[in-house]
């Protein structure tokens with residue numbers, strides 16, 4: 001927490017707006033919209049709820065196809081299933097680790113030939129790194145398919161000067177406990193389409209018709225953010241830029257310390273983009289004596305919480321029947337990143353000494369054949 005959260009929470013209590021609406025919710029929406037430069041925003045109970053709303057607004061329903069990045073957290077795609085639609089997973093490309101325009105082009109071509117164009121494409125900006133949005137938007141515009149940016153991990157990142165989440169039809173952010181700023185749980189849907197956000201507000205509050213009696217013509221959800229949590233969000237947003245600076249500094253320290261190691265390759269930062277470096281991610285190559293899972297095990301034994309890269313969704317048992325388009329026929333990028341990738345501890349409050357300890361353990365782990373159990 002930043003310190004100012006209690007002030008906004010107190011305002012909610014003082015005004016007695018302990019509800020999924022109130023002054024903090026209104027202000028938090030305006031402040032996020034202003035920060036990212038979107039016309040409007042709606043605060044919701046989670047990033048997942050925001051994706052669900054975006055898909056609903058685009059009319060996704062049973063039998064429709066929705067394309068989605070494969071290298072991501074499961075929440076990116078689950079709302080496709082909530083709506084009875086079919087996900088088609090698109091591989092990553094090596095420059096950003098995000099959606100491959102080549103794979104997307106083949107997938108859209110096939111879908112056009114089958115006269116089954118997707119109702120939406122969900123593009124994820126992994127660990128804060130922007131996908132190749134120009135290429136992706138050009139393709140999607142050609143086929144008139146709307147883009148939803150899953151910017152759950154990339155709040156504050158920019159692509160050619162524009163905020164992540166504001167390039168597509170809809171952008172979503174998450175304020176889950178693990179994200180760069182948090183409300184413990186929460187999310188935001190942003191768009192430049194004011195009517196769409198108005199419709200999202202309607203759907204997120206049980207789709208209640210304009211009538212004094214309780215009348216409903218459409219299926220809605222109960223997805224609004226609490227006025228207390230929006231207070232937490234307002235204080236968190238005030239320190240977002242500091243958080244980004246801290247995370248980028250954490251990354252720069254790893255980069256410097258590992259610059260002479262031939263065993264590791266960092267997640268790149270695309271030219272003309274700025275990543276919030278939510279997590280420092282890297283891959284281990286063939287020069288290493290240890291595999292990424294062996295390294296993770298060594299780190300775990302030393303009480304260091306490093307993590308593997310997300311398991312691609314097309315490899316998940318839940319999605320084993322879904323269609324999937326690799327980057328190239330013989331180049332499955334997300335699978336390669338999953339097998340060799342590691343996310344290092346990257347907290348905004350990571351202490352310098354703790355990071356040096358992590359760096360030391362990581363370097364030792366790289367050069368061990370077997371994880372040593374009795375390390376102190």
Ligand SMILES: *Cc1c(COP(=O)(O)O)cnc(C)c1O
Nearest residue numbers: 046047048073075076152174176
């Ligand atoms: C965290 C996350 C989500 C889901 O956000 P919640 O607020 O936890 O529902 C969606 N997509 C990605 C890529 C995420 O990292």
